[in-house]
Amino acid sequence: MFACFYVPDFPVQACLLPEPAEIRRGLSQSPLAVLDGPDNLQRVFAANAAARNAGIQIGMTKLQVETYGGILLRKRSIAIEEFAQGTLADFAGTFSPRVESTCPGAVVADLAGMEKLLGPWKSAIWAMTAKAADAGFDLRIALAANPDTAFHAARGFSTSTIIPAGEEARRLAPLPVSTLPASPEMLDILESWGIPTFQSFAALPTIAIVERLGQQGLYLQQLARGEINRPLLTVEPNAEFVECFEFDDPVETLESLIFILNRLLQQLCANLIAASLATNELRLAVQLEVRQIQNGHKEEEEHKHDWKLPVPTQDKNLLLGLIRLHLEKTTFSAPIRKLTVEVIPIKPRVAQGNLFSPPSPEPERLEITLERIRGVVGISDKDGTACVGSPLLVDSHKPDSFTVEHFSSVVSLPDNCGTAPISALRVFRPALETSVELDGKKPQVVWLWHRHRRVLASSGPWSSSGHWWNSSAWAREEWDVLLQISPGVGLYRIYYDRIRRQWFVEGVFD
């Protein structure tokens, strides 16, 4: 058995889909028309039943519609219609894994083997219609033994229909031939013959039809008899998880953006969950209204930002929190016209909690925490080293060589991790320039904190060098010196940079 889910006045229902449920219910009862075409000559592309009852016809100009008064007007959006068609296919996918996106506003699902799951067909239709209303669609559903019969029944009849196998021709008989997917020329020929319905078209002799209308005519007659049984062209699961939204009027406030981002992320996470996937990479693209020129340089029209998460997630709130924190500290040069959000799908994390593992920051929540901290201290210093993260030593003999990596709470302790208390060095970054008086080769007096400090004891010199083969060469002579500091003494590390020919204080042992 095949089920066709048909959305009457699809462009009208599609443009109401992004609205909240309460507003959508109210608007669906009001006369509403969808306009399409260039701005200076917009015409009615679709209208709901209330608008048609009020006298609105397809093809009317905007000016003509406005003379009626009380008609709500919306501009057609292809992106929203595509989104609605995807949502409709996803909805059908909750009843069957084999779904065909037949045409805009109609999908056909193969319900073979689903009888026990869905129950009697009559109650199944009722349940499907109720679920569709929750999803934002006012549907007509038809069940038939082949996809085309189900499609024509859903499209042609005003109520939901069940057509048992073998009764296709009889049940489709009253439908007008204009329901068939025929060319306008073919429909004109049928009209000139006085063929108004499926029944009269199906009753014509087959050979005579082929002689006069060719194979196309034969195909249409078989459709009218409900005899064509073709395989479904099933919708392949979308490998890309991208949602975008284009504003009618560019927006400047964060609240408006967050409202739309919340909906986009909700849809993306729902798609991820439906596909049993998660994401560890989030991409945001913000398209601005105009390209501005400042200081003779053109600014980018598009702002992009990527997030890489340490663990896969399906949590909408986490993703929304990351975007919100980023947008709060970003200033755009122009109003925002379009938002695109993409998540890169990967398999979800399968991890079992360990009673003996140490308490650790929740990986999902940790990302928000790190983003907040970056908002306070900044992202990186002037050398490009991150300000927040885990320190990682660089494989180099050069002192104070390190990078800062992304901090993750998913790490395990190595077995050979021993500790031994040692005297620690407190580093001055950058190192303090100083001058040193020498007694022979040993430092005698060091200029520090605006005073000359006498060296009580010294240890050195300890020479090291590296990278002499390229431009980042370094060579130094280190001394550990005990300086007379009021009050008490201080053990400092000083070094002589042999390339810059300058003394520096690197740090203090503390």
Next chain:
Amino acid sequence: MLPSLLRTEIEKKLPCAFQVYRRSLHGSIRTGIAQIDDVVQGIPLHALTEICGGNVSSGKTSVLISLLAQASRDRFCALVDAADSFDPGCGQAAGIYLPRLLWVRCGKSKVKLPPLEQAFKVADILLHSSGFGLIAVDLSSLPERVVRKVPLSSWFRFSRVIEKQSAALVFIEQEPHATSCAGLVLRVMAEPPGFSGNLVTQCNLKMEVARGWEKKPVRSERTGFSLQTQWA
């Protein structure tokens, strides 16, 4: 009326009127320095601790590094470095498991906020995101006159927040500032280092407990210890 009778009468109406407030003592983190651990039994969880010392060679950083090394074995740690003075090489040599250390370097980017405010804001964020077993805030490189201006209400708020968490909050400063908000105050002082020939081999330090786990000030306890240098 006798004071004891008066007290009994009041306690009948207000049972908690004369109850002494005591912090809950649930575990501690060893510092890894035996002499300190023997005296204070480690750095307390659920409490604010101050490790103080003069601005040169007092040994406070060595105590911090040793504490981080011990804590990173079975906890995730955070170091809020107000003056970006932590040496990762020294930390690794002391045994800190660096992947478990979140290092926040304040005052290094173009953000206009002063380093002290950055450090306090970050500490606040970390306190509200549970999961870290040790949060250390190093303020010792900042001028004393700046740290002294931190209002007491900030210390009080930190002490009340950390009380509910299974974590230790440690401040490294030149002088103690949290007063009664601190559960433990350690003061570290330096003595002349030991040389072995031409080589500095050990730093000699003294430690004093300025405030114990109890609310009221305790009898000052002192102990001396030595730490070897990285190359000794």
